[in-house]
Amino acid sequence: MASERATLVAAAHKAIRRGSKSFAAASRLFDRTTRERVWLLYAWCRACDDIADEQDHGRALEAAPPGTRLDPESRLATIRTLTELAMAGQKTGSMAFDALGQLMREVPITPAMIEDVVAGFALDADEWRPRSEVDMLRYCYHVAGAVGVLMAVVMGVPTDPADEAAQDTLDRACDLGLAFQLSNIVRDVWEDDAEGRCYLPVEWLVEADIPPGEVTKPHYRDRLVPMVAHACTLARGYEASARMGAARLAFRQRWAVLAAANIYGGIGREVERLGAHAWDHRVSTTKAQKLRFVASALSEARAQAPVAVERPGPSRRELAELARKR
Secondary structure, three states, rough: HHHHHEEEEEHHHHHHHHHHHHHHHHHOOOHHHHHHHHHHHHHHHHHHHHHOEEEOOOOOOOOOOOOOOOOOOHHHHHHHHHHHHOOOOOOOOHHHHHHHHHHHHOOOOOHHHHHHHHHHHHHHHHHOOOHHHHHHHHHHHHHHHHHHHHHHHHHHOOOOOHHHHHHHHHHHHHHHHHHHHHHHHHHHHHHHHOOOOOOOOOHHHHOOOOOOOOOOHHHHHHHHHHHHHHHHHHHHHHHHHHHHHHOOOOOOHHHHHHHHHHHHHHHHHHHHHHHOOOOOOOOOOOHHHHHHHHHHHHHHHHHHOOOOHHHHHHHHOHHHHHHHHH
């Protein structure tokens, strides 16, 4: 029903405004239908994140009474159960998961695409840590690259496996998600460490002679800087690859994607610029900077397609194949 969809869209819009000012800003550039579908997708992703981390729109909840907190496996089971109900077209009792059900009635998202995202929450529930660079990129695929694929489908990119051009565009959409997550990883080293997590590869830390669990010790900051710079180089490479895919989208979609790329890419570039001081405070972009990034994206969207570049690491299909073998 139209009224039910409108209610879900309104709730999803509220979720993106509370949860991510950067994505909320970029989403305004889409046409109305695409914009609303992006909000519906975001609402589900945000709800899954919040359940997994026991947060509210990315913010810590008040301390729960002893014995009332769910363990990670139970939180994952909640995500899976509600997601499966939504994919089956059933009511879930949650606006965010009902938003996913509504979205899947409108665009050809497959259960496999959804499972690729849920697999990222499973990795965190298992307290998984990346051993190698490829491991880190596989994690980035599940928690962000796979979301980029969903975004591309929402924007109308075909999903036919026999359509190589469409599949390559999905690969490029995944590349942007990989770039975003790499920026998140380098920005959030201190926050992740406080939660007992580290997404920098163990092999990198060993090479830098940083002992386990001591990545945020002040005397190791200078050793951390080169590996962060390498992660930022990877992010820039994937971002450049993604821009090739954005060139194939309709104008307003291209503008929105390029704006998001500029905003999130700006975060990674600022972390790299700050070097050992990158974690003195959480790096973010101001409203004025966001406006400049959006304006720059408009010029880019009107320009000719970018020069072809080589992807700096595994593609979506290669990472998905690695995940199936694990």
